[in-house]
Amino acid sequence: MAATGPRLTFNTHLHVPPNFSAFSTVEDAVETSAREGVKVIGTSNFHSFGVYDRFDAAAREHGLKALFGLEFISVLDEAMRADMTVNDPANPGRAYICGKGIPSPSDPGAAAVTFMADAKVANEARHTQMVDLTRELYARAGLEVDVTYDSIVELIAERANVPAAWVILQERHVALGFQEALFAALPADQRGTFLEKLYGQPAKAAPDDIVGTQGELRSRLMKAGCPAFVDETPVPFEDAVRFIRGTGAIVIYPTVADGADPVCGYEDPVEDLIERMGRHDIYGAELVTVRNTPECVDRYVKAWRDAGIFVTAGTEHYTLDRIPVDPTCVDGIPIREASRDMLWEVVCVVAAHQQRKQQGEAGYVDEAGALNPGFPDAETRIRYFAEMGAELIYEATGTDR
Secondary structure, eight states: OOSSSSOEEEEEOOOOOTTOOOOSSSHHHHHHHHTOOOOOEEEEEOOOTTTTTHHHHHHHTTEEEEEEEEEEEEEEEEEHHHOOOOOOSSSSTTEEEEEOOOOTTTOOHHHHHHHHHHHHHHHHHHHHHHHHHHHHHHHTOOOOOOOOOOHHHHHHHHTTTOOOGOOOHHHHHHHHHHHHHHHHOOHHHHHHHHHHHSSSSOOOTTTEEEEEEEHHHHHIIIIITTOOOOOOOEEHHHHHHHHHHHOOOOEEEOOOOGGSSSSOOSSHHHHHHHHHHHHOOEEEEEEGGSOHHHHHHHHHHHHHHHHHHHHEEEOOSSSOOOOOOSSOOOOOOHOOOOHHHHHHHHHHHHHHHHHHTTTTTOSSSSTTTOBBBSSSHHHHHHHHHHHHHHHHOOOOHHHOO
16 A cells, blocks of 8 residues: 555654754754664654754755654543543543644744744743742752753753754753752762652652653652642643644644553544544544554554544654654564555655645645545545655655655
């Protein structure tokens, strides 16, 4: 089922700095992808497109095809009322939603700019309070640290080599700031005593474990019910969907599937998920396959495709772990050939949609989310855009058919 021509390596879901990321800079993300032989890479950052022009320039320099995406956190009322988990296993009603193939991230439109600005204000207020609470908890446990919202923003901006205005703080950034302050202030043999006072029980992470300490700061201090938790005000799901469509992107539902145990109620079985996606006119899905078994990937990909829904795949790279950029299944098990062929086709569909919308032509969907009507069925539509996108990718990457 692969589009005509060679199937290239791809990753359609990467978080790049200044988002929290395994990469140090956007150039590091692109250079790593090129070094590992990945030919098509897609961003999926939260709340800001500031770095996307640099991402595109770096991709062109290395002979890669860049795809532009985004991710947003929302609340789905129907799931909240039912106390049902959507795609956040720990928070019923909380729903991540993505967009793929943004045609002009440097000029997404006035409505999108306003939407992101409002989200940034709310995000800044929440994380300022979270930082202040965490700093107070440190002081009560016996360690005064000069960590503020602005100091963490400056730290992230400097490391990512971006303007501070591009930084949208995330909970993981806050944990990083306080972990680094702790490690700078206390030698390893004194950290355990401090952390036991901070947590009220011994730390699980080793005193020199950077990633583990950051994770434990989040889980013990910043999550719901913890002393530095600040409730967020996620936008309604339908507002997030409208925002994504307004950028010209294709709305994509990011699926956890068996990456959660038990599987989130909204996603199980896949046939019910398909019906729920249909109620919201969502025609694309995504798997972060490093969380999933090959059997699960095959089951979901086939069910989606049979229903006329396409699916993409990525890795996020939303922790400090430098896993391979080319997606695999859980434990590094390869994605099986049939599923990988269908995933590759959809990479090509996104490339074609992005290009056509850039040129002012009809894409896979329009700004209202309606499917391009010029095709007798979903399979024909997917194949048409896949062929077009494959040509664009081969040209961008210097690949011969």
